[in-house]
Amino acid sequence: MCVGMALSPAAWTAESRLAGIFPERIKTVALVAPASPGTSREKVDEAICLLEKAGVRVKVMPNAREGKPAEYTSIPAEKRVADLERAWLDPEVDLILCIRGGAGTIDIVDKLDWDKLRTRPDLPVLGFSDITVLHMAMLKEKAGHPYASASLLALPNVDGASLKSIQAVLNGRSPDPVELTPLRAGKVSGVALAGHLRLLEAVSRTRFRPETQGKVIFIESPDLAPPEAERTLKALRESGFFDSCAAVVFGRLSRCGEQEETVMRGFAGQVECPVYIGFPYGHTPRNP
Numbered sequence: 001m002c003v004g005m006a007l008s009p010a011a012w013t014a015e016s017r018l019a020g021i022f023p024e025r026i027k028t029v030a031l032v033a034p035a036s037p038g039t040s041r042e043k044v045d046e047a048i049c050l051l052e053k054a055g056v057r058v059k060v061m062p063n064a065r066e067g068k069p070a071e072y073t074s075i076p077a078e079k080r081v082a083d084l085e086r087a088w089l090d091p092e093v094d095l096i097l098c099i100r101g102g103a104g105t106i107d108i109v110d111k112l113d114w115d116k117l118r119t120r121p122d123l124p125v126l127g128f129s130d131i132t133v134l135h136m137a138m139l140k141e142k143a144g145h146p147y148a149s150a151s152l153l154a155l156p157n158v159d160g161a162s163l164k165s166i167q168a169v170l171n172g173r174s175p176d177p178v179e180l181t182p183l184r185a186g187k188v189s190g191v192a193l194a195g196h197l198r199l200l201e202a203v204s205r206t207r208f209r210p211e212t213q214g215k216v217i218f219i220e221s222p223d224l225a226p227p228e229a230e231r232t233l234k235a236l237r238e239s240g241f242f243d244s245c246a247a248v249v250f251g252r253l254s255r256c257g258e259q260e261e262t263v264m265r266g267f268a269g270q271v272e273c274p275v276y277i278g279f280p281y282g283h284t285p286r287n288p
Helices: 009-018 041-053 077-089 129-141 160-170 197-204 226-238 254-268
Strands: 028-032 057-060 095-098 124-127 145-148 181-184 192-196 216-221 247-253 275-277
Touching: 009 041, 009 160, 028 077, 041 057, 077 095, 124 129, 129 145, 129 192, 129 197, 145 192, 181 254, 192 197, 197 216, 197 226, 216 254, 226 254, 247 254, 254 275
Parallel strands: 028 057, 028 095, 095 124, 124 145, 192 216, 216 247, 247 275
Antiparallel strands: 181 275
16 A cells, blocks of 8 residues: 555654554554545545554455545445445454544444444444444444544544544553533543534434433534534433433534633533533544
């Protein structure tokens, strides 16, 4: 993949940063596109090259390069299902890395053979944004281990602190602490559940709605303006999504602009659980 390929100066810097990001037990990484295709074939090739130079064997699933780059149009669901199941059931694959988010993951979760996928309950599956739907379905079906993490195309651009956090978590260590601002303070502990706000609400209306009791729910949103974010949070709240959770932690609600904290404070006044803001989670280079 890397033969004869010229990397940009930024990519060469990323190469050294990616070295050692995966534990030694991760020998082979499978690349899938459960949602939209990569933004450009050149960017995908460059990111693959960085992983290979960092010592990772990469398997690109047969249909992962199909589709129109830079668009949100997904290839047929059956092809995406075939790629994901093939990667998942390949005994050589130690980790699945989604190429990007985009749109369309909600169309495949009902078509996956969850009985087969449950045979690998600890397989790491990394991605974020639209991959929220797959992660929630995995939690509900008790198949694989979802990690809300930078996708393939995002990895070369995330900052050093985020890479350090990803490396720590994948190696079973606690990442460096992040100072948060309490809107409703309280003592908090629990398993993390993280996702894109709009997609958390969408999947909550399906059979893949995850169990939230005792969970610390991390939320980010790149695309909802303040009224939409408030309506989506209200819909989740009224559905009981937050009723028994341990806490809610907000990352970025990027499109809310100057009203971002106002939206979060309004939500905090309507729930009983602890609520914190300021976690560096979202569609930015600071994304652990």
